[in-house]
Amino acid sequence: MTRMGTLNRRSALLAIAAVIVARNAQATPDGVKEWLAARVKGKGAPKDGKVTLKAPEIAENGNAVPVTVSVESEMSEKSYVKAIYVAADGNPNAGVITWEFTPLAGKAEVQFRTRLAQTQNLVAVAEMNDGSLFTASREIKVTIGGCGG
C-alpha cells in the first residue's frame, strides 16, 4: 500500500510538472517579435509583399511540415536578399531557421521541413541588402503535434 502511495504521489507530481512545463514552453506572437527583434537588423517595420510562404494548409503530421520561402529579388551585387528569418508562434521556441545569403545564391528560394507542436502561424521576414524588410505569414493547421512527449 505504501508503495502504491509513493507511485501515485510521484505520478501526481509529474503530472503537475508536465502542466507547468507545457504552460511555460509556449511561444506567442510576442515571442516571435522578440526572436525577430534580436536578429533582424533592417530599418523600420516589415512591409507585406515580395515574400511568398508556401506550406500545406493542413499538416496531418506536425513532425515534418514542408515549407518553401521565396523572395522576389534579382540577387545581384546591387540588390539582393541578405537574410530570411522564419519563426512560429505556437512552438515551445519561436525560432525556426535563419538563412543568410550572398548574391552567389542566384535566387532567394529555400525549402525546409519544420516541426509544429500545434495549429499556429508561421512568419517569414526577408531583409534586403538596403535594409528594407518584407514579411509574409501563414496559418498551418496541425492534426498531430510534432514535439515529442
Place this chain on the structure above:
Amino acid sequence: MSDDIKPRLRVPTTAKKGEVVEIKTLITHPMENGQRKDADGKIVPRLIVNSMKVSYNDKPVLDAKLEQAIAANPFLSFFLRVEESGTLKLTWTDDKNQSWSAESKIEVA
C-alpha cells in the same frame, strides 16, 4: 551515434554559365529538440545540427542557422548561380561541435 550521421547532396554535375541551379541536401541527424522525454521520464538533452554553411570555390553562398523547430534528418534546399566550374562545399555543425562536410563538382559546359 555520430557514425550514423551522413550528409547527402543532390547537385547537377553540369550547368550553363550563369545558370541558377537547385541544390538539395539532407543530413541524417535525430535533431533532439530538448523537449522529448525518454522511457524514464527524463528530458533528452537538446542536440541539433545548428548550422549549415555553403561555399562555392571557397566563396560563401549561404549560411543557415537551424533551430529546434527543424524536423529530424534536416532536408534543406536552395539555389546557386554557377558562373564557372568549381566545387560546392557544405559543412554541417551540431551542438556538440561535431561537423560533417560534403563536396560536389559542377562543370560549366
